[in-house]
Amino acid sequence: MTFLARLAPTVVPIEPAVERFDYVVFGLRVRSEIPLHALTQTAIAAPDVEIRIGSIPKHPGVEPFGLYVGENGAVLNIADVGRFLIANGTEIVVDANDSTSPRNVELFLLGSAFAAILHYRHLLPLHANAIELDGRAIAFMGHSGAGKSTLAAWFADRGFRILSDDVCVVNFDPAGIAYASAGIPRLRLWKDALNVKGISEDGLLRSFDGQDKFDLPIPSNADKNPIRIDALYVLGRTDHTQICPIIEPVLGTDAVEAISVNTYRGAYIPMIGNSFTHIKKCIALAKCVDVLTFNRSWNHASFEDDASYLLKTALARISNI
Template sequence: MFRYRLFDFNIASEMACPELPEAWGDADVQIRFGATPERLPQAVRSGLCLAAAPGEALLSLPGIGRFHVRDGAEIMIEPAAGIAQGHLRVFLLNLVFGLLLLQRGELVLHAAVVETDDGCIALAGESGTGKSTLAAALHARGRRVLSDEFCVVRNIPGQGPSVVPGPPYLQVWADALSQLGYDPARLEPVRPGLAKHVLPLGSGHADRVLPLRGIHILSPWNGAGAESEALSGPDRMEACICNTYRSECLRPMGLAAAHFAQALKLAGEVPFLRLRTPGYWGAMDQILELLPARPGRSQHPTTSSRTIE
């Protein structure tokens, strides 16, 4: 068994995950290879590939394999014939681990998280709104990144709502990497055939729990420039629910009531802002100026009109 640490958990894994830092101690989570059920009795389906029931979830991916997540403590992987482990890890460390975090009672937002002078901010939004690209732009300007796909929020005594660091890498589209001065050909692809690459954070990874100072909801629009607007009242609560990772799985896994209480508390304690972002690269500096990270100027040119993805 390999031993790793991720989101403040010790993991014992039969699959090697070289992206993760090694760790020792009793395991909180077990990752094994073995037979998985073909379906979950009385499960509620989410799309064609995901089913959820109290205490468990099943992800079935044709040509990839099945992942059975149980009680926030066990992930069983049944790979498809001939599939490379690197392809399995793409789903294991993203969607599958997100489901496990929810089962463990964590409040998980679909957001990238970047360090600020006095804590951190979350960049939330639907897939394709530019969360990882914006985090990569801040990283290129000297800001450390806590996490890419997940924002795991915990209430820390004396500190309030805070974010637990995630894996030490970003997954960024090739055109955005080129704009930031990286050569995508020198970085590992997320999976073959996808123009998205793993950007190791190195010393640019913030590896400690930091207080959450704000949640910025990315909303692409066709306006002439970037705009930021504070949310209040019910809009905060709605934003928290809508940007919860895989919120559609909460009720079938028996987690809806506990999550609602967590979201209500967070909405009353942390500022929520809607960040309207134009869909061209030339607006990047203007977008960054609206964030409290206050980065310096990038050493790389960011003036073309490629789409921010």
């Protein structure tokens, strides 16, 4: 008689399922193990970018703050927040400090870490706010504190759609026409700017712990198509002798330079290694849209008149296309 031995089944431990959240931002489909409160959840198919939680070894080249680019991608270290590994243009691994708040992690995840993703993917992120006027986009470029968000908020109060706040991602169609994709659906405004608008900061989330800057939610545009860009305005200040705002064209290499210096996290570009691609995109953008300066007095008393003048001239330009 032959006896058959029945082997005990191999037990494979089942790891608990990790909850994932799906979003669309900057024209990219994102799947994240971290809930991103600034974004609106959206059903997607295969993601372009995945965000997961993991352990990232310390690297002396980026302690306590900096970016290091190695074989496995870029490691971004933010003091008192954590480390982010950006693997090419498809993945971000987050290793947050135990003591940091989720708000600060999200701030740098959607800001500096995502900027590296955009550069890896050869997109052109501008340090700019973009709004839609009569089916075209205009964007306001400038350094932090130049009034980009305050100006965008003024347009929003008059019914114009905000496409992006602080970071405007530009892409081109096969014909070389430039388009702006929807960004993060919020406006970051300082407390005094909220007060000018008659909005209390009560109930609003701080943009960063310890700052008097707050996130004002706006309707999500993730489901909207990119908008063709008509003009880029470089925000500046007039001297004390000039009361009225001045709008002037920026031409040739000066226009290319204005786009280049207002590229979001432009310091990453030489490290990631696409400087040639970046300057080609700056040249292409300068050729297909108008670049202008918008200099004003930065006086709250004249802000309404200055913004109205910008709106009037921008609509006139678009109507003549």
